[in-house]
Amino acid sequence: MVASEDVKKTVSQEDADPSARNPMLYDPLQDGVVKTSKTRQYVAALIMCLGAVAAGTALAWTSPVLAQISVQPPSNATAGNSTMGNSTIANGTSPVPLPLPSEDRLQLTAGQQTWVSSLLAIGAFLGAMPTGYIADAIGRRYTAMVMNVPFILAWLSIIFANSAGWLYVGRFLIGISTGSFCVVAPMYISEIAETSIRGTLGTLFQLLLTVGILFVYLVGSMVSWTTLSTLCLFVPIGLMLGLFILPETPVYLLKKGQRAEAALSLKWLWGRYCDSRSAIQMIQNDLDQAAADAGIMDLFSNRGARNGLVISMLLMFFQQFSGINAVIFYTVPIFQSAGSTLDASVCSIIVGLVQVIMTLTSSLLIERAGRKILLLFSSTVMSICLAILGAYFDMKDSHKDVSSIGWLPLLCVVLFMITFSVGYGPIPWLMMGELFLPDVKATAVSITVMANWLCVFIVTKSFGSMIESLGSDVTFWFFAACMAAATIYVATMLQETKGKSASQIQSWLNGR
Numbered sequence: 001m002v003a004s005e006d007v008k009k010t011v012s013q014e015d016a017d018p019s020a021r022n023p024m025l026y027d028p029l030q031d032g033v034v035k036t037s038k039t040r041q042y043v044a045a046l047i048m049c050l051g052a053v054a055a056g057t058a059l060a061w062t063s064p065v066l067a068q069i070s071v072q073p074p075s076n077a078t079a080g081n082s083t084m085g086n087s088t089i090a091n092g093t094s095p096v097p098l099p100l101p102s103e104d105r106l107q108l109t110a111g112q113q114t115w116v117s118s119l120l121a122i123g124a125f126l127g128a129m130p131t132g133y134i135a136d137a138i139g140r141r142y143t144a145m146v147m148n149v150p151f152i153l154a155w156l157s158i159i160f161a162n163s164a165g166w167l168y169v170g171r172f173l174i175g176i177s178t179g180s181f182c183v184v185a186p187m188y189i190s191e192i193a194e195t196s197i198r199g200t201l202g203t204l205f206q207l208l209l210t211v212g213i214l215f216v217y218l219v220g221s222m223v224s225w226t227t228l229s230t231l232c233l234f235v236p237i238g239l240m241l242g243l244f245i246l247p248e249t250p251v252y253l254l255k256k257g258q259r260a261e262a263a264l265s266l267k268w269l270w271g272r273y274c275d276s277r278s279a280i281q282m283i284q285n286d287l288d289q290a291a292a293d294a295g296i297m298d299l300f301s302n303r304g305a306r307n308g309l310v311i312s313m314l315l316m317f318f319q320q321f322s323g324i325n326a327v328i329f330y331t332v333p334i335f336q337s338a339g340s341t342l343d344a345s346v347c348s349i350i351v352g353l354v355q356v357i358m359t360l361t362s363s364l365l366i367e368r369a370g371r372k373i374l375l376l377f378s379s380t381v382m383s384i385c386l387a388i389l390g391a392y393f394d395m396k397d398s399h400k401d402v403s404s405i406g407w408l409p410l411l412c413v414v415l416f417m418i419t420f421s422v423g424y425g426p427i428p429w430l431m432m433g434e435l436f437l438p439d440v441k442a443t444a445v446s447i448t449v450m451a452n453w454l455c456v457f458i459v460t461k462s463f464g465s466m467i468e469s470l471g472s473d474v475t476f477w478f479f480a481a482c483m484a485a486a487t488i489y490v491a492t493m494l495q496e497t498k499g500k501s502a503s504q505i506q507s508w509l510n511g512r
Contacts, residue, residue: 056212064220123175190433323479378423
């Protein structure tokens with residue numbers, strides 16, 4: 001019996017922790033039954049990514065709603081919507097033309113529509129700012145709980161809104177939660193996932209974001225805006241309930257010196273028969289490699305952290321400057337030029353469905369093909385598609401007959417959406433969680449997400465003036481050049497992170 005107890009020491013008992021006597025901490029190494037279970041890792045990631053579904057519903061909400069609550073229904077696809085969304089998804093730049101209710105309690109002017117659209121982006125930028133610090137202070141799980149509250153309050157404010165002011169409050173609050181979950185969800189997933197499925201789990205955030213978008217496009221075309229908002233409220237409520245069953249990440253717990261709790265968390269996530277001692281030791285080695293309490297200056301003074309931040313921010317830059325907003329903006333006219341009689345709502349649903357299917361495909365390919373090859377494929381094809389679209393609009397603006405090639409821009413839009421969803425849609429979010437050690441991860445991820453939303457603001461605000469001053473052709477060529485630059489950068493500067501441990505990734509970032 002004594003020998004058996006020696007073999008079955010728990011992780012905490014090895015550190016002379018007398019409080020750790022939980023049988024769940026036993027590693028049955030003597031029986032050779034060492035295996036991990038991935039089921040709960042998927043469950044935990046899916047629950048956390050309900051925050052992405054909630055963000056997706058918020059991003060797409062203006063698309064079907066503004067047409068219902070406007071003094072005059074938007075006459076074109078701008079309607080302020082192109083300024084509101086994170087361009088990693090189809091963000092509602094093609095509003096669904098529902099009939100205007102005759103006796104609606106809200107009738108927004110064009111200026112009020114712009115505020116309803118843009119306040120989400122402002123809230124998201126501000127919400128991302130403190131989330132990293134909060135996550136380091138109280139943990140990833142509790143941060144998700146705290147930052148989910150504005151989601152719930154926002155939808156309540158919107159559902160019962162009887163003036164534009166209440167819509168402003170709701171959209172700003174929903175932006176805070178959206179920006180916050182862009183930080184905390186990838187951070188949580190990267191810290192609970194085994195190396196073998198880290199890529200697949202990392203793409204779930206973008207996948208469920210597109211699911212939220214598609215949900216709004218589908219349901220919003222059939223119900224009133226108050227009913228749609230009520231249905232959207234159930235997502236953060238379900239998220240809150242799910243968060244109560246999730247454990248904190250082993251990385252955070254070990255960082256706080258709670259070794260027994262970290263082992264229990266690992267057992268919950270990886271299965272009872274995992275080798276928790278070895279896993280905990282690997283995490284501890286990574287923590288030992290990092291500084292104990294790194295500040296923002298450490299992020300810039302440490303070579304590995306600095307290089308990781310540069311890579312992460314550049315991937316977000318290329319994501320936004322892929323011209324996703326421009327392509328979505330022109331989806332309906334391109335469908336029409338190809339001879340299609342589909343209305344805007346059907347076009348939006350098609351775009352949303354393509355992104356969901358191809359982001360799901362990316363999650364299946366990511367651990368087979370790798371990050372680098374998918375990014376190269378994505379940027380190369382998008383660059384070609386954008387260049388062709390620019391040539392098409394150049395001919396069209398020059399009053400040349402393009403009726404015989406109306407199918408060509410339609411094909412370019414479809415290929416663009418597919419390759420964006422496979423590569424630059426989900427992978428920047430995934431790699432953002434891979435590139436940093438625990439001591440700087442919270443700060444680095446917050447800065448990266450803030451940069452992402454800043455790029456959203458710049459692209460969407462400048463897009464209209466670019467079309468007016470440069471023309472559609474030059475605008476598309478500009479985005480094509482950005483994607484060509486992305487291809488060169490990834491090909492020459494980026495290394496594959498598939499299957500690599502945190503230590504291996506840091507060795508590359510530090511030039512070793």
